[in-house]
Amino acid sequence: MELNNQKECLDLAGVGVGPFNLSVAALLETNTQLNTCFFEGRESFSWHPGLLLDNTNMQTMFLKDLVTAVNPQSPYSFLSYLVNQKKFYRFLSAELNCISRHEFSDYLAWASHQLSNVQFDSRVEHIEYTGEAFEIQTTQGSYLAKNLCIGTGKVxxxxxxxxxxxxxxxxxxxxxxxxxxxxxxxxxxxxxxxxxxxxxxxxxxxxxxxxxxxxxxxxxxxxxxxxDEAAFTNEFFTPEYVETFVGLESSVKQSEIDAQKLTSxxxxxxxxxxxxxxxxxxxxxxxxxxxxxxxxxxxxxxxxxxxxxxxxxxxxxxxxxxxxxxxxxxxxxxxxSAPYPQCLKSIMPMLDLDENGRYGMTENFELKWEGSAKNKIFAVNAGMHSHGIAEPQLSLMAWRSARIINQLCQKPVFDIDSDKGMIEWVTESLVTEYAKAS
Ligand SMILES: Cc1cc2nc3c(=O)[nH]c(=O)nc-3n(C[C@H](O)[C@H](O)[C@H](O)COP(=O)(O)OP(=O)(O)OC[C@H]3O[C@@H](n4cnc5c(N)ncnc54)[C@H](O)[C@@H]3O)c2cc1C
Missing domain, CATH: 3.50.50.60 (FAD/NAD(P)-binding domain)
Known part of the structure; x- marks a missing residue:
């Protein structure tokens, strides 16, 4: 394959630019020196355009934006958007408990078109693993990348x-x-x-x-x-809960997800x-x-x-x-639903899937696969079975992006150490006793 666009190897290539990969791109651009590029098939940013109807509002608060939870100083926060668009005071006077999807979509588009590591009109058609890096065939040419972040959303x-x-x-x-x-x-x-x-x-x-x-x-x-938007329900949408969830038995995970359906x-x-x-x-x-x-x-x-x-x-x-x-x-x-992205076809046999054909995922949103020691494949919005009900939601996207970037850089670029949650989900000593007794 001739690599006609980019001679050097990207540190990371993103596939798809919805809100989730956009969050990764925004945090990478401001907080690292890495050479990254996120490819999006559409000509410009759009967020579920067919469902941007009159009187449709966000289910999540505007502070759960691309970056604020891990980098409130970022120029790509929702508050920066309000200031940049010169509507900060009117926004406050409007006393909006939740904002419209039109406004959140406009914010996402505003951020995406400022980022130098986002490339529109570039659909990723095929990805091949060379043993050293990924060769990425897009509608605008071919690229090489050491690592991938898959964010192709759902259909x-x-x-x-x-x-x-x-x-x-x-x-x-x-x-x-x-x-x-x-x-x-x-x-x-x-x-x-x-x-x-x-x-x-x-x-x-x-x-x-x-x-x-x-x-x-x-x-x-x-x-x-x-x-279900009650205060304690929102504890499911915290890093502390996700960190507990990741360590649960897979049958327990599934029953938790089923029981929490109405939370999202x-x-x-x-x-x-x-x-x-x-x-x-x-x-x-x-x-x-x-x-x-x-x-x-x-x-x-x-x-x-x-x-x-x-x-x-x-x-x-x-x-x-x-x-x-x-x-x-x-x-x-x-x-x-979330089918496997077509462009991963040649990589699929190398992935470690579970008994239900779902991605094996590490706690850091890395796919388990045979080349993982050398090259990482991250995926966003692909691990509800492994990370729980918050995975397809915006609530923790900035935290998840920070976790991915820390893992990619192998150092704490972002301080995401958990604090104590409101609820004690698992008490270590009791778990040990129970395990001994059974
Ligand atoms: C109508 C609607 C409203 C929602 N509202 C909320 C809400 O208020 N709060 C909340 O927490 N969650 C909400 N969600 C859930 C979730 O936050 C969104 O679905 C979110 O858009 C998921 O982001 P994503 O980046 O995973 O995928 P998407 O937004 O679907 O983006 C994926 C992108 O990848 C691109 N792509 C796909 N394949 C390729 C390829 N091969 N090459 C290049 N590009 C590709 C697509 O063109 C697309 O732009 C909502 C979902 C819907 C459907």
């Missing part, structure tokens, strides 16, 4: 029964805002009861894409469930209340004829196309019966 997850019908009438929520839509006079169904489903529901309800004939919101969950995968109280109030106003105050149905406890099990519209079979977990529903437009707010 829309589409239920099997919907796959044959994907079109402008049946599509994933991630596509929602990417083109003009007109739902006037249509029967619209939203499938999925998480935050994206709620955001789209509220926008359809408010006529964002025209006055619909009817609106159904179908969810497998037992109700439209709130995000529920709907914010603010969104639920907006929806409830809007429904109350329309149907109990203005007395509109009912054109909205809330349908929890149902799983979509079959989808058939019928003369330009769709017939949806849903299994009702309460009645234990199959129900039939009709719709003209079906929006799949059915979440995201």
């Amino acid at each position: 829309p997850s589409i239920p099997e029964c919907a796959k044959p019908h994907i079109s402008d009438k049946v599509f994933h929520a991630a596509e929602m805002g990417l083109r003009d839509r007109d739902f006037t006079g249509k029967r619209v169904m939203i499938v999925g009861g998480g935050q994206s489903g709620a955001d789209i529901f509220l926008n359809v309800l408010n006529g964002k894409w025209g006055k619909v004939k009817s609106l159904d919101w179908l969810s497998r969950r037992s109700n439209f469930q709130p995000l 995968d529920g709907i914010t109280q603010a969104a639920l209340l907006s929806i409830y109030r809007e429904l109350y106003h329309r149907f109990d105050v203005l007395k509109e004829d009912k054109w909205v149905r809330l349908l929890p406890h149902r799983s979509m099990s079959a989808l058939e196309s019928k003369a330009g519209s769709f017939s949806v079979q849903a299994l009702n977990a309460l009645s234990q019966q199959a129900e039939m529903h009709e719709a003209d437009i079906i929006i799949l707010a059915t979440g995201f």
Whole structure:
């Protein structure tokens, strides 16, 4: 392979520039002399562009930005952004408990376009290991790097029964805002009861894409469930908890993750209340004829196309019966999955995967693989099974980036020593006694 763009070997190449790798890039640029480059396929920064809808807000606080938790002096903090954009005082006067996704996205784009180690319009197509370094083939040429940081994010997850019908009438929520839509006079169904489903529901309800004939919101969950944002719940999103989590048995890890689902995968109280109030106003105050149905406890099990519209079979977990529903437009707010990045194809056989085919990961977010003594492969947003529920969230991204950089540099570039947490998750002496007894 001819390496036409860069003769020298990068210390680290990043693959993908979403918020997570952007955080690594921002901290590397200000705190190290390393030669790094982060490659992003898109022409400019964009953060889930199809879901940047009206009235959508962050689930996390703005101080959980790219850098602040480990380097509050960084020029790439959210506060620096406010000052640079000359809106600091108005931001304070607005008394925002949570900011809009539009503003956080604008902040991320602002940071990304200042960083000299981020390269847009450069999709990584293939990575080959030479035994000494990685050869990285991008749409803009080839590069060599000693180490990698994979941050390619997730892709829309589409239920099997919907796959044959994907079109402008049946599509994933991630596509929602990417083109003009007109739902006037249509029967619209939203499938999925998480935050994206709620955001789209509220926008359809408010006529964002025209006055619909009817609106159904179908969810497998037992109700439209709130995000658990209580004070002690937030302890799951601390370095101390993650450090404890990493040392747990893998079956215990899985049951913790299952039990904590609503700490990151529920709907914010603010969104639920907006929806409830809007429904109350329309149907109990203005007395509109009912054109909205809330349908929890149902799983979509079959989808058939019928003369330009769709017939949806849903299994009702309460009645234990199959129900039939009709719709003209079906929006799949059915979440995201994380396939292995295509560009890692030739490296995959060298990776140490667990019995479920998931990446083996060290506590420092390094993939376990056969070349790790010489060359490191880090991955962000790829280890919920190993690091817990905070892994796909923004809460700890700056801390995780600092941990990666300390490991890459083999010295404490950032002081990330843990303090005592509020909760004592594991008491060492008792663990030893229990282990002896069993
Ligand atoms: C609508 C939405 C709202 C969210 N809101 C919150 C929130 O409020 N708080 C919170 O904590 N979490 C939130 N999350 C969860 C999480 O923080 C985000 O999904 C976040 O974007 C994950 O960042 P990432 O960097 O892993 O991936 P992504 O943001 O998906 O970025 C990955 C990037 O990699 C690029 N890429 C992929 N393959 C290649 C390749 N081969 N070569 C080059 N580039 C490539 C893609 O183009 C993309 O830009 C939200 C998620 C969604 C979907």
